Amino acid sequence: MAKGLLFVISGPSGVGKGTVGNALREKLPEITYSVSATTRAPRAGEQDGVNYFFKTREEFLGMIERDEMLEYAEYVGNFYGTPRDFVDQTLAQGKDIFLEIEVQGALKVKEKFPEGIFIFLLPPSLDELKDRIRGRGTETQATIDHRMSVAVDEMNLLRHYDYAVVNDEIDFACKRIESIIIAEHCKVHP
Amino acid sequence: MAKGLLFVISGPSGVGKGTVGNALREKLPEITYSVSATTRAPRAGEQDGVNYFFKTREEFLGMIERDEMLEYAEYVGNFYGTPRDFVDQTLAQGKDIFLEIEVQGALKVKEKFPEGIFIFLLPPSLDELKDRIRGRGTETQATIDHRMSVAVDEMNLLRHYDYAVVNDEIDFACKRIESIIIAEHCKVHP
Missing domain, CATH: 3.30.63.10 (Guanylate Kinase phosphate binding domain)
Structure with a gap:
């Protein structure tokens, strides 16, 4: 029996990890979620x-x-x-098992589990990310600025990941993630 | 503009490279074929x-x-x-450009173009491959044996490839190849 693979989905605050995670749970019920x-x-x-x-x-x-x-x-x-x-x-x-987690946590998982496959969700643009962070509710400008600056710092950690998936539309993002899962299972040297 | 990627599809004689290649041309008309x-x-x-x-x-x-x-x-x-x-x-x-080519040729391409993505089509089993080689026509037993032995030698070159795609059904094989294309475009470090 082939061993399963660990997929870690992460990305900056506000990128929509939870929404994508929920959509994946619906589309890929055969996968276990951590x-x-x-x-x-x-x-x-x-x-x-x-x-x-x-x-x-x-x-x-x-x-x-x-x-x-x-x-x-x-x-x-x-x-x-x-x-x-x-x-x-x-x-x-x-x-296979899926982990949906924030950026710092994902990098800690990578230290202990380097054979995992690390997927970084990207916003279509920084402006779009700002809109999403702002759109969350009634935060003050200072809070929005702080979250935005954290998100930009998190974006700089992309280089530690294996894949970057743009979350422009949930369906497209899910299709890309599903493709990554299929492709990883086809690898000759996992 | 992002640079395109070179995908090389290969596999042992009789595995169905041509059939898969033709199906891909229909499903993915946006890709250029060499x-x-x-x-x-x-x-x-x-x-x-x-x-x-x-x-x-x-x-x-x-x-x-x-x-x-x-x-x-x-x-x-x-x-x-x-x-x-x-x-x-x-x-x-x-x-992107696709190359559909026999195993020896693919390895020569790899020498000159190591950044290409090399996909090896696998038969579902060696018995199935034998059936396909035999099913081609009216070859003698000696010819079938020779082709089979060449195919087994070619199978041993799988380790030089990036991906192995089982050609159990054309549609499944095409979906795996399409997934590999999408996943490769999501790579952070191509």
Whole structure:
């Protein structure tokens, strides 16, 4: 049985990772999507092992210590991370696994899992990215400027990735990602 | 303008290169297909620059001498080859170019054009390949055995290629090749 491949989809804040990720889940239901671990409390309807692996702070810190996280970060007092175990088990079953993650996290995954295939979602243009960041809501100009400057910094990390996929239209972006999956499975020297 | 990419499709005798090539011409009319040069006489209806570039023996030998052929070979007294000029011009226009060629020729192209993308068509199995070679007509057992042994030798050259595409069904093979084209255009480091 051929081993599965790990695909990591990332890109700057505002590029539409979540939207593309959801569209891929619909179009490619045969692919497994990574489930993150978190220390935050489950919300109504969230299931352990489906939406997240819910962990206590002690459990999470233990996983970090035993190098069981491909990457992790702390946001507003809660830990979020990618358990290596779930990824390894899926790959060992010969199934591909998808990780949808922000740019810094993706680069940490690359350190621990260099054989992964790293896909960077690009906005059609920086102006378009600005519109998307601005369009999110009622942020102040300072917040928008800050997010834009972070996004431009993130764009500079493109060179660490294998593929760049322009997210001009969801369907086109999905088709490109699907093509990358098929092509990677045809590689003679993976 | 982005430069075009050179895709070389090859594979053992009997694998169906011609059939896949014709299907691709229909499905992907936007791609340019390389036109070979030959010293054989034009047949009825064949047009210079469309079916072949028709050359005299002297012209052809001159092109070899000036290193203007990506590869060439002699079959039953006539030369056939791939003029580098046509490939270079097409790529410079930002267009992809496709070369459909036998295994030895493809490896010669790789020496002169290592940045090309080399795709190896695989039979679903060796038994299937034998059926296809046998199915061609009324060859003797000795001829079939010889062709089969050549095909197996050619299969061993797979390791020099970038991609392996199983030609189980024309439509599937075409979809894989189309995916490889799209994925190659998404590469961050081509």
